[in-house]
Amino acid sequence: MDNQTPNQVMPAAVAYVLSHRLPCAALMLVMMMAAVWLPVLLQGLPPFLIMLIATLGLGLHILTPALIALITFGGGLMFGIHVAALAAVGVTVLAGFAVLPGLMAFVVYGLIPIAAAATMMRNDGVKRSAQLLALLMGALVFFGLMITAMMQDLGLREFIGQMLMPMFDEVQTQMPASDVEARQMLEQARQTMISVLPGLLALGLWFAWWGDMVFARNIALRYNFYTGDASGLLDLRLGKAMAYAFLGLLLLTNLGAGDLSYFAANAAILSGGLLATQGVAVVHSWLKAKGLNFSIALMYLMLLIWSVMIVPFVIVGLLDIWFDYRRNIPAAGG
Known part of the structure; x- marks a missing residue:
């Protein structure tokens, strides 16, 4: 390619x-x-x-x-x-x-x-x-x-x-x-x-x-x-505004009531999905740098068949906004 x-x-x-x-x-x-x-x-x-x-x-x-x-x-x-x-x-x-x-x-x-x-x-x-x-x-x-x-x-x-x-x-x-x-x-x-x-x-x-x-x-x-x-999708970085929005929605979900809490919870699902995309990019980059191509395929298969697997990637994507994990990941194969 x-x-x-x-x-x-x-x-x-x-x-x-x-x-x-x-x-x-x-x-x-x-x-x-x-x-x-x-x-x-x-x-x-x-x-x-x-x-x-x-x-x-x-x-x-x-x-x-x-x-x-x-x-x-x-x-x-x-x-x-x-x-x-x-x-x-x-x-x-x-x-x-x-x-x-x-x-x-x-x-x-x-x-x-x-x-x-x-x-x-x-x-x-x-x-x-x-x-x-x-x-x-x-x-x-x-x-x-x-x-x-x-x-x-x-x-x-x-x-x-x-x-x-x-x-x-x-x-x-x-x-x-x-x-x-x-x-x-x-x-x-x-x-x-x-x-x-x-x-x-x-x-x-x-x-x-x-x-x-x-x-x-x-x-x-x-x-x-x-x-x-x-730019490549593996370089996706959403920025701190998305992180703060997600955390604010989680807080509103727990502290709010009625329709406000309902709206916040579902908005958090959507924003969490974006953060998970960034988390997938981080893990994909790391596995690619290590030459673990089979693990990359397995990662996407697990995401496809087991929806709860998205949660760790949300956390990785959220943390990557502050710690920039890909900064120290060497490129693999250009």
Whole structure:
């Protein structure tokens, strides 16, 4: 990878699509709607093929922010906004001229990735875009849930409890009535999920969108149309403001009450996820310097299958802000 030339020639057809508004918007619209139209178009196929195609459609859908980031890297801020607006008009038309789906597509898949991509091209852009994206995703999830709850005349916790009720009720109906302990454990799991769902949802969206930004930047670097912060992800340093924000949110979670404590706890989950990303960068750098490549793969596997493993990385990332562990780690292999 390090030996590849960054200024490879992009295929002419791809260059044409990415440099014209209407083809860009059409591609963006297809990718956004792929999770819906691919399974519908191919009904009647064997179930495993439908599942495979649905997974492909979901993958295209998730990669939509990467496309708009590429467009922003190559065409600039206004070009990206024009493309996102045209795609949003297409969503509105397909939704029977309903304005809300088009507006959501414009904001979530257009403006938010565009803002993150534009920020990434500034000085210290990797850190700043990660923080901006987390802030925007947190606001999107929190206000979206709040508005929906208010429309149903419910509190936020109550609304999330009602969202989760069908899933837990279905599990409960399959339990023997005499198994009191299992029912208590299920209720405890339900309360835990209610407590952390907004934060986990925002963090999941951040990971997906941030991955798209990084993926788009790598492509733009390879084809030489990215001008901005090109520092490696292993050098990610979030800064003391993020550390103080995280510690303040933890304090507010324990000292606050009601909705204030609930909001602080879920905001702490999101900011803790960012700190964990920095912690992973520290540990990855150390293992790489020691030549422990198998341990690097094992680390990511454990993070994937065992969510509690994120906690030590949050601590490492938090401490790294003050102690800068990577300062004394020698580079391995360039």
